């Protein structure tokens with residue numbers, strides 16, 4: 001890499017660096033678990049340090065399971081709305097993105113939750129793909145990090161002109177809200193170019209997420225990171241209307257519009273007619289950096305529970321935490337039971 005790096009190059013470098021941090025995170029994660037299981041392990045000193053940093057982090061972001069009764073006390077008389085991320089929240093992170101299946105138990109828990117509370121899944125995946133994984137019809141879906149929303153069929157009442165309401169075609173049939181529609185041809189072209197560019201890099205994979213795309217490198221050898229970075233960089237330089245965000249061993253290319261998972265939460269609340277209600281309690285559960293936008297929105301409303309899924313300490317706008325999808329399942333089951341038994 002030369003000395004005179006452009007702004008976008010720096011952003012890509014930061015992204016790759018953060019993604020490398022994720023591999024450290026994963027390592028730390030396994031150390032935490034080993035410490036829990038085996039105190040005589042020779043990595044004990046490091047692990048103990050990691051465990052103690054987790055313990056001090058969880059004081060600031062208390063477990064939503066340990067504080068469940070307190071949270072439910074605060075929910076009494078309120079209308080709960082549930083927002084769920086998919087990967088890393090409802091399904092465990094796996095090597096092959098096409099095999100990130102959720103368990104039947106999780107599906108049953110989400111189904112029951114959605115019978116009691118308005119529920120939406122907000123994913124970075126394409127809306128169709130996440131729906132294919134979840135396979136439930138009693139909830140709402142937003143794909144492409146909120147850039148493709150199938151919301152309730154209520155008219156939008158937002159007075160600030162920010163939202164455009166539910167679009168309908170001439171037969172009165174609902175169509176999704178898609179604020180990045182005009183970028184579709186460019187996205188298709190970027191996917192075509194990148195697929196061709198990375199085909200020689202073992203393990204690299206381009207995922208079409210509808211209004212954005214993912215460049216996966218979970219299975220790429222570290223020696224090939226730089227060359228992959230160069231390829232993504234040159235595509236971005238030719239497409240300045242797009243930007244890069246990062247997730248777990250993935251670079252995501254998306255249109256540079258001010259629309260994210262936080263806007264999607266606001267949009268759902270608007271279309272549900274709940275935006276200005278003082279008695280609502282949105283619960284948002286997510287594990288990724290892109291979920292931080294939604295955590296911020298919920299925090300700024302000063303009503304609701306933003307919950308991060310993480311088994312390692314992380315900078316976050318969430319107030320509460322759960323360690324992994326298995327804890328998400330316990331939380332959702334307890335929430336359903338609370339609703340079943342308290343009404």
Ligand SMILES: O=P(O)(O)OC[C@H]1O[C@H](O[C@H]2O[C@H](CO)[C@@H](O)[C@H](O)[C@H]2O)[C@H](O)[C@@H](O)[C@@H]1O
Pocket residue numbers: 085086087088092093094095096097098100122123124125207209214216218247248249250252288290
């Ligand atoms: O918003 P999400 O539903 O959390 O989607 C974010 C990205 O999730 C997927 O990638 C991640 O999970 C994969 C399967 O476990 C894993 O292989 C990958 O390394 C993770 O980054 C999805 O494939 C991406 O397109 C989403 O953007």
